Amino acid sequence: MIDIEATVDPATQSALFARVRRHTGIVMADRKWTLLHGRLRRRLQALELASYRDYLAVLDQSAEEVGHFIDLVTTNETSFFRTPRIWDYLWHGFLPAWHAAHPAATLQVWSAAASTGEEAYSAAMLFEEFREQHPAFRYRILGTDIANRVLDVGRAGQYLGRNIDGLRKLRPAMLEKYFRPQDETCTVLPALRAGVSFRPHNLYQPLPDPTRFDLVLLRNVLIYFDEAGQEAVLENVRQSMAERAVLLVGESESLSRLRTGFVYQQPLIYRNGPGAG
Structure with a gap:
Protein backbone atom coordinates (compact mmCIF):
# COMPACT_ATOMS: atom_id res chain seq x y z
CA MET A 1 0.00 0.00 0.00
CA ILE A 2 1.31 3.43 -0.96
CA ASP A 3 2.26 5.63 1.99
CA ILE A 4 0.40 8.94 1.72
CA GLU A 5 2.09 12.04 3.07
CA ALA A 6 0.33 13.31 6.20
CA THR A 7 1.84 16.79 6.03
CA VAL A 8 2.16 18.96 2.97
CA ASP A 9 3.76 22.27 2.17
CA PRO A 10 1.58 25.34 2.81
CA ALA A 11 1.10 26.07 -0.90
CA THR A 12 -0.27 22.59 -1.65
CA GLN A 13 -2.50 22.67 1.41
CA SER A 14 -3.87 26.08 0.39
CA ALA A 15 -4.44 24.79 -3.14
CA LEU A 16 -6.50 21.87 -1.80
CA PHE A 17 -8.61 24.19 0.35
CA ALA A 18 -9.10 26.39 -2.71
CA ARG A 19 -10.36 23.41 -4.71
CA VAL A 20 -12.84 22.58 -1.93
CA ARG A 21 -14.19 26.11 -2.10
CA ARG A 22 -14.23 26.20 -5.91
CA HIS A 23 -16.16 22.97 -6.28
CA THR A 24 -18.46 23.11 -3.23
CA GLY A 25 -18.44 26.64 -1.82
CA ILE A 26 -17.33 25.23 1.55
CA VAL A 27 -14.65 27.26 3.32
CA MET A 28 -11.96 25.28 5.15
CA ALA A 29 -9.32 26.74 7.45
CA ASP A 30 -5.89 25.31 8.28
CA ARG A 31 -7.26 23.53 11.34
CA LYS A 32 -9.38 21.38 8.99
CA TRP A 33 -6.34 19.82 7.31
CA THR A 34 -6.48 16.65 9.44
CA LEU A 35 -10.13 16.20 8.47
CA LEU A 36 -9.44 16.75 4.78
CA HIS A 37 -6.40 14.47 4.83
CA GLY A 38 -8.46 11.73 6.47
CA ARG A 39 -11.15 11.96 3.81
CA LEU A 40 -8.82 12.04 0.81
CA ARG A 41 -6.19 9.53 1.95
CA ARG A 42 -7.94 6.40 0.66
CA ARG A 43 -8.71 8.09 -2.65
CA LEU A 44 -5.03 8.81 -3.21
CA GLN A 45 -4.25 5.19 -2.38
CA ALA A 46 -6.88 3.99 -4.87
CA LEU A 47 -5.30 6.18 -7.55
CA GLU A 48 -1.81 5.01 -6.49
CA LEU A 49 -0.67 8.56 -5.83
CA ALA A 50 1.85 9.29 -3.09
CA SER A 51 1.48 13.07 -2.94
CA TYR A 52 -1.23 15.67 -2.90
CA ARG A 53 0.61 17.62 -5.57
CA ASP A 54 0.02 14.66 -7.90
CA TYR A 55 -3.61 14.51 -6.82
CA LEU A 56 -4.14 18.20 -7.58
CA ALA A 57 -2.93 17.54 -11.13
CA VAL A 58 -5.45 14.70 -11.52
CA LEU A 59 -8.23 16.77 -10.00
CA ASP A 60 -7.62 19.67 -12.36
CA GLN A 61 -7.60 17.43 -15.42
CA SER A 62 -10.56 15.13 -14.72
CA ALA A 63 -14.23 16.11 -14.37
CA GLU A 64 -14.94 12.58 -13.12
CA GLU A 65 -12.43 13.05 -10.32
CA VAL A 66 -14.14 16.30 -9.32
CA GLY A 67 -17.25 14.22 -8.63
CA HIS A 68 -15.28 11.85 -6.39
CA PHE A 69 -13.68 14.84 -4.66
CA ILE A 70 -17.06 16.47 -3.92
CA ASP A 71 -18.43 13.22 -2.51
CA LEU A 72 -15.44 12.90 -0.18
CA VAL A 73 -15.19 16.43 1.17
CA THR A 74 -18.86 17.14 1.85
CA THR A 75 -20.42 16.38 5.23
CA ASN A 76 -23.67 14.42 5.21
CA GLU A 77 -24.91 14.16 8.78
CA THR A 78 -28.68 13.75 8.97
CA SER A 79 -31.48 11.79 10.61
CA PHE A 80 -35.22 11.27 10.46
CA PHE A 81 -37.29 14.07 12.06
CA ARG A 82 -34.21 15.98 13.16
CA THR A 83 -35.08 18.95 15.41
Missing part, protein backbone atom coordinates in the same frame (compact mmCIF):
# COMPACT_ATOMS: atom_id res chain seq x y z
CA PRO A 84 -38.60 18.09 16.65
CA ARG A 85 -39.72 21.73 16.90
CA ILE A 86 -39.46 22.06 13.12
CA TRP A 87 -41.82 19.17 12.54
CA ASP A 88 -44.19 20.42 15.24
CA TYR A 89 -44.30 23.78 13.47
CA LEU A 90 -45.05 22.16 10.13
CA TRP A 91 -47.82 20.00 11.58
CA HIS A 92 -49.55 22.53 13.81
CA GLY A 93 -48.79 25.79 12.00
CA PHE A 94 -47.61 25.65 8.42
CA LEU A 95 -49.63 22.80 6.92
CA PRO A 96 -53.10 23.82 8.17
CA ALA A 97 -52.54 27.45 7.17
CA TRP A 98 -51.10 26.66 3.76
CA HIS A 99 -53.78 24.14 2.85
CA ALA A 100 -56.56 26.49 3.95
CA ALA A 101 -55.12 29.22 1.72
CA HIS A 102 -54.38 26.88 -1.25
CA PRO A 103 -57.03 24.13 -1.11
CA ALA A 104 -56.62 23.08 -4.75
CA ALA A 105 -52.85 23.56 -5.13
CA THR A 106 -49.92 21.15 -4.80
CA LEU A 107 -47.48 22.02 -2.02
CA GLN A 108 -44.02 22.36 -3.57
CA VAL A 109 -41.20 21.49 -1.16
CA TRP A 110 -37.43 21.63 -1.63
CA SER A 111 -35.07 19.76 0.67
CA ALA A 112 -32.08 21.80 -0.44
CA ALA A 113 -29.32 19.82 1.24
CA ALA A 114 -31.04 16.46 1.22
CA SER A 115 -28.02 14.25 1.91
CA THR A 116 -29.20 10.62 2.08
CA GLY A 117 -32.88 11.55 2.04
CA GLU A 118 -34.01 11.23 5.64
CA GLU A 119 -35.28 14.81 5.73
CA ALA A 120 -37.25 14.46 2.49
CA TYR A 121 -38.86 11.22 3.62
CA SER A 122 -39.61 12.69 7.06
CA ALA A 123 -41.53 15.46 5.31
CA ALA A 124 -43.30 12.93 3.09
CA MET A 125 -44.43 10.89 6.10
CA LEU A 126 -45.73 14.00 7.83
CA PHE A 127 -47.55 15.09 4.68
CA GLU A 128 -49.12 11.65 4.23
CA GLU A 129 -50.44 11.84 7.79
CA PHE A 130 -51.85 15.27 7.03
CA ARG A 131 -53.45 13.99 3.82
CA GLU A 132 -55.31 11.31 5.76
CA GLN A 133 -57.13 14.16 7.52
CA HIS A 134 -57.35 16.36 4.39
CA PRO A 135 -57.83 14.06 1.34
CA ALA A 136 -57.56 16.94 -1.15
CA PHE A 137 -54.03 17.81 -0.02
CA ARG A 138 -51.23 17.15 -2.52
CA TYR A 139 -47.48 17.64 -2.31
CA ARG A 140 -44.25 17.24 -4.27
CA ILE A 141 -40.81 17.05 -2.62
CA LEU A 142 -37.53 17.64 -4.43
CA GLY A 143 -34.35 16.62 -2.65
CA THR A 144 -31.03 17.96 -3.91
CA ASP A 145 -27.43 17.59 -2.84
CA ILE A 146 -24.03 18.26 -4.34
CA ALA A 147 -22.82 14.70 -3.59
CA ASN A 148 -24.11 12.00 -5.93
CA ARG A 149 -23.30 9.09 -3.66
CA VAL A 150 -25.70 10.27 -0.93
CA LEU A 151 -28.45 10.91 -3.46
CA ASP A 152 -28.18 7.28 -4.54
CA VAL A 153 -29.05 6.28 -0.97
CA GLY A 154 -32.08 8.57 -1.04
CA ARG A 155 -33.25 7.17 -4.37
CA ALA A 156 -32.92 3.61 -3.09
CA GLY A 157 -34.74 4.52 0.13
CA GLN A 158 -32.94 1.83 2.10
CA TYR A 159 -31.80 2.58 5.63
CA LEU A 160 -30.30 0.72 8.57
CA GLY A 161 -28.41 1.30 11.79
CA ARG A 162 -28.52 4.49 13.80
CA ASN A 163 -31.04 6.36 11.67
CA ILE A 164 -33.60 3.57 11.68
CA ASP A 165 -33.03 3.09 15.42
CA GLY A 166 -33.74 6.79 15.91
CA LEU A 167 -36.95 6.62 13.88
CA ARG A 168 -38.04 3.51 15.77
CA LYS A 169 -37.56 5.42 19.04
CA LEU A 170 -39.15 8.71 17.93
CA ARG A 171 -42.03 7.56 15.72
CA PRO A 172 -42.39 3.77 15.74
CA ALA A 173 -45.85 3.88 14.14
CA MET A 174 -44.44 5.68 11.10
CA LEU A 175 -41.63 3.17 10.73
CA GLU A 176 -44.16 0.35 10.71
CA LYS A 177 -46.51 2.19 8.35
CA TYR A 178 -44.10 3.54 5.72
CA PHE A 179 -41.19 1.07 5.65
CA ARG A 180 -40.76 -2.57 4.72
CA PRO A 181 -38.25 -4.41 6.94
CA GLN A 182 -35.89 -6.90 5.33
CA ASP A 183 -33.04 -8.44 7.31
CA GLU A 184 -31.25 -5.43 8.88
CA THR A 185 -32.54 -2.96 6.28
CA CYS A 186 -35.77 -0.95 6.19
CA THR A 187 -36.94 0.22 2.76
CA VAL A 188 -39.28 3.13 2.11
CA LEU A 189 -42.53 1.88 0.60
CA PRO A 190 -43.20 2.82 -3.04
CA ALA A 191 -46.32 4.82 -2.13
CA LEU A 192 -44.20 7.19 -0.03
CA ARG A 193 -41.36 7.37 -2.55
CA ALA A 194 -43.80 8.40 -5.27
CA GLY A 195 -43.97 11.94 -3.91
CA VAL A 196 -40.20 12.40 -3.55
CA SER A 197 -37.52 12.86 -6.21
CA PHE A 198 -33.77 13.51 -6.02
CA ARG A 199 -31.29 15.27 -8.27
CA PRO A 200 -27.77 16.70 -7.94
CA HIS A 201 -27.42 20.44 -7.44
CA ASN A 202 -24.75 22.85 -6.23
CA LEU A 203 -26.30 25.55 -4.05
CA TYR A 204 -23.73 28.01 -5.38
CA GLN A 205 -25.77 27.97 -8.59
CA PRO A 206 -29.45 28.80 -9.26
CA LEU A 207 -31.70 25.75 -9.34
CA PRO A 208 -32.57 24.95 -12.99
CA ASP A 209 -36.22 24.28 -12.23
CA PRO A 210 -39.17 26.59 -13.05
CA THR A 211 -40.99 25.53 -9.87
CA ARG A 212 -41.56 28.16 -7.21
CA PHE A 213 -41.34 26.37 -3.89
CA ASP A 214 -43.71 27.03 -0.99
CA LEU A 215 -41.40 25.48 1.61
CA VAL A 216 -37.61 25.11 1.57
CA LEU A 217 -35.57 23.18 4.12
CA LEU A 218 -32.01 24.55 4.04
CA ARG A 219 -30.81 23.09 7.29
CA ASN A 220 -27.31 22.74 8.72
CA VAL A 221 -25.57 23.74 5.51
CA LEU A 222 -25.03 27.50 5.82
CA ILE A 223 -22.53 26.89 8.62
CA TYR A 224 -20.05 25.58 6.03
CA PHE A 225 -19.94 28.84 4.04
CA ASP A 226 -18.44 32.22 4.84
CA GLU A 227 -20.74 35.26 5.00
CA ALA A 228 -20.48 36.05 1.29
CA GLY A 229 -21.12 32.42 0.44
CA GLN A 230 -24.13 32.29 2.73
CA GLU A 231 -25.66 35.34 1.09
CA ALA A 232 -25.02 33.92 -2.38
CA VAL A 233 -26.62 30.59 -1.49
CA LEU A 234 -29.61 32.24 0.16
CA GLU A 235 -30.22 34.43 -2.88
CA ASN A 236 -30.07 31.42 -5.20
CA VAL A 237 -32.57 29.63 -2.97
CA ARG A 238 -34.82 32.66 -2.64
CA GLN A 239 -35.09 33.01 -6.41
CA SER A 240 -36.72 29.56 -6.50
CA MET A 241 -39.27 30.37 -3.79
CA ALA A 242 -42.81 31.68 -4.07
CA GLU A 243 -43.63 35.01 -2.48
CA ARG A 244 -44.08 34.57 1.27
CA ALA A 245 -42.82 30.99 1.09
CA VAL A 246 -41.21 29.60 4.25
CA LEU A 247 -37.50 28.84 4.73
CA LEU A 248 -36.32 26.54 7.53
CA VAL A 249 -32.68 26.60 8.66
CA GLY A 250 -30.60 24.59 11.15
CA GLU A 251 -30.34 24.82 14.91
CA SER A 252 -27.06 26.76 14.90
CA GLU A 253 -27.90 29.02 11.95
CA SER A 254 -29.28 32.55 11.80
CA LEU A 255 -29.86 35.07 9.02
CA SER A 256 -29.91 38.08 11.35
CA ARG A 257 -26.55 39.54 10.25
CA LEU A 258 -26.94 38.72 6.57
CA ARG A 259 -28.34 40.78 3.72
CA THR A 260 -31.20 38.69 2.39
CA GLY A 261 -34.78 38.99 1.18
CA PHE A 262 -36.02 36.90 4.12
CA VAL A 263 -38.09 38.09 7.06
CA TYR A 264 -37.64 36.54 10.50
CA GLN A 265 -40.71 34.70 11.83
CA GLN A 266 -39.39 32.73 14.80
CA PRO A 267 -36.17 30.84 15.58
CA LEU A 268 -35.14 28.70 12.58
CA ILE A 269 -38.09 29.96 10.50
CA TYR A 270 -38.04 32.75 7.90
CA ARG A 271 -40.40 33.95 5.19
CA ASN A 272 -39.62 35.18 1.70
CA GLY A 273 -40.28 38.91 1.96
CA PRO A 274 -43.30 40.60 0.37
CA GLY A 275 -42.62 41.45 -3.24
CA ALA A 276 -39.57 39.17 -3.39
CA GLY A 277 -39.20 35.92 -5.28
Whole structure:
Protein backbone atom coordinates (compact mmCIF):
# COMPACT_ATOMS: atom_id res chain seq x y z
CA MET A 1 0.00 0.00 0.00
CA ILE A 2 1.31 3.43 -0.96
CA ASP A 3 2.26 5.63 1.99
CA ILE A 4 0.40 8.94 1.72
CA GLU A 5 2.09 12.04 3.07
CA ALA A 6 0.33 13.31 6.20
CA THR A 7 1.84 16.79 6.03
CA VAL A 8 2.16 18.96 2.97
CA ASP A 9 3.76 22.27 2.17
CA PRO A 10 1.58 25.34 2.81
CA ALA A 11 1.10 26.07 -0.90
CA THR A 12 -0.27 22.59 -1.65
CA GLN A 13 -2.50 22.67 1.41
CA SER A 14 -3.87 26.08 0.39
CA ALA A 15 -4.44 24.79 -3.14
CA LEU A 16 -6.50 21.87 -1.80
CA PHE A 17 -8.61 24.19 0.35
CA ALA A 18 -9.10 26.39 -2.71
CA ARG A 19 -10.36 23.41 -4.71
CA VAL A 20 -12.84 22.58 -1.93
CA ARG A 21 -14.19 26.11 -2.10
CA ARG A 22 -14.23 26.20 -5.91
CA HIS A 23 -16.16 22.97 -6.28
CA THR A 24 -18.46 23.11 -3.23
CA GLY A 25 -18.44 26.64 -1.82
CA ILE A 26 -17.33 25.23 1.55
CA VAL A 27 -14.65 27.26 3.32
CA MET A 28 -11.96 25.28 5.15
CA ALA A 29 -9.32 26.74 7.45
CA ASP A 30 -5.89 25.31 8.28
CA ARG A 31 -7.26 23.53 11.34
CA LYS A 32 -9.38 21.38 8.99
CA TRP A 33 -6.34 19.82 7.31
CA THR A 34 -6.48 16.65 9.44
CA LEU A 35 -10.13 16.20 8.47
CA LEU A 36 -9.44 16.75 4.78
CA HIS A 37 -6.40 14.47 4.83
CA GLY A 38 -8.46 11.73 6.47
CA ARG A 39 -11.15 11.96 3.81
CA LEU A 40 -8.82 12.04 0.81
CA ARG A 41 -6.19 9.53 1.95
CA ARG A 42 -7.94 6.40 0.66
CA ARG A 43 -8.71 8.09 -2.65
CA LEU A 44 -5.03 8.81 -3.21
CA GLN A 45 -4.25 5.19 -2.38
CA ALA A 46 -6.88 3.99 -4.87
CA LEU A 47 -5.30 6.18 -7.55
CA GLU A 48 -1.81 5.01 -6.49
CA LEU A 49 -0.67 8.56 -5.83
CA ALA A 50 1.85 9.29 -3.09
CA SER A 51 1.48 13.07 -2.94
CA TYR A 52 -1.23 15.67 -2.90
CA ARG A 53 0.61 17.62 -5.57
CA ASP A 54 0.02 14.66 -7.90
CA TYR A 55 -3.61 14.51 -6.82
CA LEU A 56 -4.14 18.20 -7.58
CA ALA A 57 -2.93 17.54 -11.13
CA VAL A 58 -5.45 14.70 -11.52
CA LEU A 59 -8.23 16.77 -10.00
CA ASP A 60 -7.62 19.67 -12.36
CA GLN A 61 -7.60 17.43 -15.42
CA SER A 62 -10.56 15.13 -14.72
CA ALA A 63 -14.23 16.11 -14.37
CA GLU A 64 -14.94 12.58 -13.12
CA GLU A 65 -12.43 13.05 -10.32
CA VAL A 66 -14.14 16.30 -9.32
CA GLY A 67 -17.25 14.22 -8.63
CA HIS A 68 -15.28 11.85 -6.39
CA PHE A 69 -13.68 14.84 -4.66
CA ILE A 70 -17.06 16.47 -3.92
CA ASP A 71 -18.43 13.22 -2.51
CA LEU A 72 -15.44 12.90 -0.18
CA VAL A 73 -15.19 16.43 1.17
CA THR A 74 -18.86 17.14 1.85
CA THR A 75 -20.42 16.38 5.23
CA ASN A 76 -23.67 14.42 5.21
CA GLU A 77 -24.91 14.16 8.78
CA THR A 78 -28.68 13.75 8.97
CA SER A 79 -31.48 11.79 10.61
CA PHE A 80 -35.22 11.27 10.46
CA PHE A 81 -37.29 14.07 12.06
CA ARG A 82 -34.21 15.98 13.16
CA THR A 83 -35.08 18.95 15.41
CA PRO A 84 -38.60 18.09 16.65
CA ARG A 85 -39.72 21.73 16.90
CA ILE A 86 -39.46 22.06 13.12
CA TRP A 87 -41.82 19.17 12.54
CA ASP A 88 -44.19 20.42 15.24
CA TYR A 89 -44.30 23.78 13.47
CA LEU A 90 -45.05 22.16 10.13
CA TRP A 91 -47.82 20.00 11.58
CA HIS A 92 -49.55 22.53 13.81
CA GLY A 93 -48.79 25.79 12.00
CA PHE A 94 -47.61 25.65 8.42
CA LEU A 95 -49.63 22.80 6.92
CA PRO A 96 -53.10 23.82 8.17
CA ALA A 97 -52.54 27.45 7.17
CA TRP A 98 -51.10 26.66 3.76
CA HIS A 99 -53.78 24.14 2.85
CA ALA A 100 -56.56 26.49 3.95
CA ALA A 101 -55.12 29.22 1.72
CA HIS A 102 -54.38 26.88 -1.25
CA PRO A 103 -57.03 24.13 -1.11
CA ALA A 104 -56.62 23.08 -4.75
CA ALA A 105 -52.85 23.56 -5.13
CA THR A 106 -49.92 21.15 -4.80
CA LEU A 107 -47.48 22.02 -2.02
CA GLN A 108 -44.02 22.36 -3.57
CA VAL A 109 -41.20 21.49 -1.16
CA TRP A 110 -37.43 21.63 -1.63
CA SER A 111 -35.07 19.76 0.67
CA ALA A 112 -32.08 21.80 -0.44
CA ALA A 113 -29.32 19.82 1.24
CA ALA A 114 -31.04 16.46 1.22
CA SER A 115 -28.02 14.25 1.91
CA THR A 116 -29.20 10.62 2.08
CA GLY A 117 -32.88 11.55 2.04
CA GLU A 118 -34.01 11.23 5.64
CA GLU A 119 -35.28 14.81 5.73
CA ALA A 120 -37.25 14.46 2.49
CA TYR A 121 -38.86 11.22 3.62
CA SER A 122 -39.61 12.69 7.06
CA ALA A 123 -41.53 15.46 5.31
CA ALA A 124 -43.30 12.93 3.09
CA MET A 125 -44.43 10.89 6.10
CA LEU A 126 -45.73 14.00 7.83
CA PHE A 127 -47.55 15.09 4.68
CA GLU A 128 -49.12 11.65 4.23
CA GLU A 129 -50.44 11.84 7.79
CA PHE A 130 -51.85 15.27 7.03
CA ARG A 131 -53.45 13.99 3.82
CA GLU A 132 -55.31 11.31 5.76
CA GLN A 133 -57.13 14.16 7.52
CA HIS A 134 -57.35 16.36 4.39
CA PRO A 135 -57.83 14.06 1.34
CA ALA A 136 -57.56 16.94 -1.15
CA PHE A 137 -54.03 17.81 -0.02
CA ARG A 138 -51.23 17.15 -2.52
CA TYR A 139 -47.48 17.64 -2.31
CA ARG A 140 -44.25 17.24 -4.27
CA ILE A 141 -40.81 17.05 -2.62
CA LEU A 142 -37.53 17.64 -4.43
CA GLY A 143 -34.35 16.62 -2.65
CA THR A 144 -31.03 17.96 -3.91
CA ASP A 145 -27.43 17.59 -2.84
CA ILE A 146 -24.03 18.26 -4.34
CA ALA A 147 -22.82 14.70 -3.59
CA ASN A 148 -24.11 12.00 -5.93
CA ARG A 149 -23.30 9.09 -3.66
CA VAL A 150 -25.70 10.27 -0.93
CA LEU A 151 -28.45 10.91 -3.46
CA ASP A 152 -28.18 7.28 -4.54
CA VAL A 153 -29.05 6.28 -0.97
CA GLY A 154 -32.08 8.57 -1.04
CA ARG A 155 -33.25 7.17 -4.37
CA ALA A 156 -32.92 3.61 -3.09
CA GLY A 157 -34.74 4.52 0.13
CA GLN A 158 -32.94 1.83 2.10
CA TYR A 159 -31.80 2.58 5.63
CA LEU A 160 -30.30 0.72 8.57
CA GLY A 161 -28.41 1.30 11.79
CA ARG A 162 -28.52 4.49 13.80
CA ASN A 163 -31.04 6.36 11.67
CA ILE A 164 -33.60 3.57 11.68
CA ASP A 165 -33.03 3.09 15.42
CA GLY A 166 -33.74 6.79 15.91
CA LEU A 167 -36.95 6.62 13.88
CA ARG A 168 -38.04 3.51 15.77
CA LYS A 169 -37.56 5.42 19.04
CA LEU A 170 -39.15 8.71 17.93
CA ARG A 171 -42.03 7.56 15.72
CA PRO A 172 -42.39 3.77 15.74
CA ALA A 173 -45.85 3.88 14.14
CA MET A 174 -44.44 5.68 11.10
CA LEU A 175 -41.63 3.17 10.73
CA GLU A 176 -44.16 0.35 10.71
CA LYS A 177 -46.51 2.19 8.35
CA TYR A 178 -44.10 3.54 5.72
CA PHE A 179 -41.19 1.07 5.65
CA ARG A 180 -40.76 -2.57 4.72
CA PRO A 181 -38.25 -4.41 6.94
CA GLN A 182 -35.89 -6.90 5.33
CA ASP A 183 -33.04 -8.44 7.31
CA GLU A 184 -31.25 -5.43 8.88
CA THR A 185 -32.54 -2.96 6.28
CA CYS A 186 -35.77 -0.95 6.19
CA THR A 187 -36.94 0.22 2.76
CA VAL A 188 -39.28 3.13 2.11
CA LEU A 189 -42.53 1.88 0.60
CA PRO A 190 -43.20 2.82 -3.04
CA ALA A 191 -46.32 4.82 -2.13
CA LEU A 192 -44.20 7.19 -0.03
CA ARG A 193 -41.36 7.37 -2.55
CA ALA A 194 -43.80 8.40 -5.27
CA GLY A 195 -43.97 11.94 -3.91
CA VAL A 196 -40.20 12.40 -3.55
CA SER A 197 -37.52 12.86 -6.21
CA PHE A 198 -33.77 13.51 -6.02
CA ARG A 199 -31.29 15.27 -8.27
CA PRO A 200 -27.77 16.70 -7.94
CA HIS A 201 -27.42 20.44 -7.44
CA ASN A 202 -24.75 22.85 -6.23
CA LEU A 203 -26.30 25.55 -4.05
CA TYR A 204 -23.73 28.01 -5.38
CA GLN A 205 -25.77 27.97 -8.59
CA PRO A 206 -29.45 28.80 -9.26
CA LEU A 207 -31.70 25.75 -9.34
CA PRO A 208 -32.57 24.95 -12.99
CA ASP A 209 -36.22 24.28 -12.23
CA PRO A 210 -39.17 26.59 -13.05
CA THR A 211 -40.99 25.53 -9.87
CA ARG A 212 -41.56 28.16 -7.21
CA PHE A 213 -41.34 26.37 -3.89
CA ASP A 214 -43.71 27.03 -0.99
CA LEU A 215 -41.40 25.48 1.61
CA VAL A 216 -37.61 25.11 1.57
CA LEU A 217 -35.57 23.18 4.12
CA LEU A 218 -32.01 24.55 4.04
CA ARG A 219 -30.81 23.09 7.29
CA ASN A 220 -27.31 22.74 8.72
CA VAL A 221 -25.57 23.74 5.51
CA LEU A 222 -25.03 27.50 5.82
CA ILE A 223 -22.53 26.89 8.62
CA TYR A 224 -20.05 25.58 6.03
CA PHE A 225 -19.94 28.84 4.04
CA ASP A 226 -18.44 32.22 4.84
CA GLU A 227 -20.74 35.26 5.00
CA ALA A 228 -20.48 36.05 1.29
CA GLY A 229 -21.12 32.42 0.44
CA GLN A 230 -24.13 32.29 2.73
CA GLU A 231 -25.66 35.34 1.09
CA ALA A 232 -25.02 33.92 -2.38
CA VAL A 233 -26.62 30.59 -1.49
CA LEU A 234 -29.61 32.24 0.16
CA GLU A 235 -30.22 34.43 -2.88
CA ASN A 236 -30.07 31.42 -5.20
CA VAL A 237 -32.57 29.63 -2.97
CA ARG A 238 -34.82 32.66 -2.64
CA GLN A 239 -35.09 33.01 -6.41
CA SER A 240 -36.72 29.56 -6.50
CA MET A 241 -39.27 30.37 -3.79
CA ALA A 242 -42.81 31.68 -4.07
CA GLU A 243 -43.63 35.01 -2.48
CA ARG A 244 -44.08 34.57 1.27
CA ALA A 245 -42.82 30.99 1.09
CA VAL A 246 -41.21 29.60 4.25
CA LEU A 247 -37.50 28.84 4.73
CA LEU A 248 -36.32 26.54 7.53
CA VAL A 249 -32.68 26.60 8.66
CA GLY A 250 -30.60 24.59 11.15
CA GLU A 251 -30.34 24.82 14.91
CA SER A 252 -27.06 26.76 14.90
CA GLU A 253 -27.90 29.02 11.95
CA SER A 254 -29.28 32.55 11.80
CA LEU A 255 -29.86 35.07 9.02
CA SER A 256 -29.91 38.08 11.35
CA ARG A 257 -26.55 39.54 10.25
CA LEU A 258 -26.94 38.72 6.57
CA ARG A 259 -28.34 40.78 3.72
CA THR A 260 -31.20 38.69 2.39
CA GLY A 261 -34.78 38.99 1.18
CA PHE A 262 -36.02 36.90 4.12
CA VAL A 263 -38.09 38.09 7.06
CA TYR A 264 -37.64 36.54 10.50
CA GLN A 265 -40.71 34.70 11.83
CA GLN A 266 -39.39 32.73 14.80
CA PRO A 267 -36.17 30.84 15.58
CA LEU A 268 -35.14 28.70 12.58
CA ILE A 269 -38.09 29.96 10.50
CA TYR A 270 -38.04 32.75 7.90
CA ARG A 271 -40.40 33.95 5.19
CA ASN A 272 -39.62 35.18 1.70
CA GLY A 273 -40.28 38.91 1.96
CA PRO A 274 -43.30 40.60 0.37
CA GLY A 275 -42.62 41.45 -3.24
CA ALA A 276 -39.57 39.17 -3.39
CA GLY A 277 -39.20 35.92 -5.28
